[in-house]
Amino acid sequence: MGDQAGPGPGVSVRQDLRLLEAAGAHRDGAFVRQLAHEAQLPEPTARRLLRELARDGYLHELDDGAFTLRERASPRPAADGRALREHVRPLLSSLRDSLSAAAYLTLYDEGEIRVLEIVDSPHAPRVDLWVGFHEAGHATALGKSVLRELDEEARANYLSRHSLTGLTPRTITSREELLRQLDSAPAGPLSLDRGEYARGTTCAAAPVYSGDRVGAIGISFRSDRMYRTTEVRARLLDSALRVTRRLTLPGS
Missing domain, CATH: 1.10.10.10 (Winged helix-like DNA-binding domain superfamily/Winged helix DNA-binding domain)
Incomplete structure (x- = not known):
């Protein structure tokens, strides 16, 4: 990366x-x-x-x-709800199929990291959501991707309301260590979770935007599967840009 x-x-x-x-x-x-x-x-x-x-x-x-x-027949959908999910689902499905990994979309809404859509399949199953993502921002690539994009005040507000619970032996439970990782991660726009949320599962995520609202698009897969990191990075960043366009630009 x-x-x-x-x-x-x-x-x-x-x-x-x-x-x-x-x-x-x-x-x-x-x-x-x-x-x-x-x-x-x-x-x-x-x-x-x-x-x-x-x-x-x-x-x-x-x-x-x-x-x-191009002429547009209708305005872009609101940045939440069923219309949004239908709007971005084809892009998530394409990401899932290209990497054979479940794909996710989150948005930071009213101080919480909310999962808006998950697209999986029998060959690309979703991670077991045994703890809500809104309570596990510190332990998921999707959550860390959002936290990296928040300003200092918003990030501090989120962390003041959420404990850094240890979900697996790999989970970061120190606020100082988490902030250090968020501010110094070498992967550019990508965030990673290597078994921090669920044992044996690796996740990667990149930020997306709906106007001035931040979110993240990500994938999850078994940690014993081998991926070319350059391919994952390229696919995620391309998908993140296309989702951001779909959520932000006029019409679609």
């Missing part, structure tokens, strides 16, 4: 919004160089993001290489 981290989902989506605003000002389309200039982005960055936005249905790439906004 020592790869150099690129921009996190939050940064990328802010860049997306600038590009969408620029594209929206050109009814007949505009080329990469012009959109990059108007969005104040390097041209290679703009080209990559524009193609990703076209792939995900936010823009249309014309035959001459210009980009235009």
Whole structure:
């Protein structure tokens, strides 16, 4: 997991919004160089993001290489409830199938880390949720991913209301050690849980955003399974960006 981290989902989506605003000002389309200039982005960055936005249905790439906004029939769903789950489930299903691991989505809501969706299968079973995730933020990759993104005040507030219970021999139960790990983790945007929540289970997670709300997308799998960390990292970060776009950008 020592790869150099690129921009996190939050940064990328802010860049997306600038590009969408620029594209929206050109009814007949505009080329990469012009959109990059108007969005104040390097041209290679703009080209990559524009193609990703076209792939995900936010823009249309014309035959001459210009980009235009796609027409939207309906606004994006609210950032909770059934509409949200239906909106992001295909992305979670794709992540599950690509890594053969159960996929999860959480959001930090009213001071708690809440699981919004789990997508698993007989070949990719979910972890046994024997302790609620809202009480185990210190012991799960999903929880640590959220805690890493909170500001100092919000993080302190959460930790003041939740005890660092030892769930397995690997669980971090020292506040100082947890904070040290959150602030110095070498995995860039990724957080890991190696048997801290459930014996024999490894989890990895990356942050997602719904506007200014933080959450996390993650996977779980048996610790004795071998994964290429570069593949897990790439798949998670790509999925995190696509989920963040789905939760934040206008329409879908």
